Amino acid sequence: QVHLVESGGGLVQPGGSLRLSCAASGSILSIYNMGWYRQAPGKQRELVATLSTGGGTNYADSVKGRFTISRDNAPKSVSLQMNSLKPEDTAVYYCRALSPGTLYWGQGTQVTVSS
Secondary structure (H helix, E strand, O other): OEEEEEEEEEEEEEOOOOOEEEEEEEEEHHHEEEEEEEEEOOOOOEEEEEEEEEEEEEEEEOOOOOEEEEEEOOOOEEEHHHOOOHHHHHEEEEEEEEEEEEEOOOOOOOEOOOO
């Protein structure tokens, strides 16, 4: 079993920055991919960015050039640096981890971009 804990959400003005962090605990050795998804009110959950253990990354077109996913120092921990934030980035951001045959989600952290 894997437990994911997100932190770093909040309220920021358009053009500002936020950094989200996700720490995994439990059976973390089996994790081979971690990432961030988001869900805005009335919309489906969508991919934001993913990072594989091999270092490969994948970004949604809407965040390319503005968001960066990276590993933290702790094992199986990732961060999402979000720059040049826009109101349309407002959503609950979820950390997701993949291990063979299993998908894990964090509880989510709210990001609100508003003046």
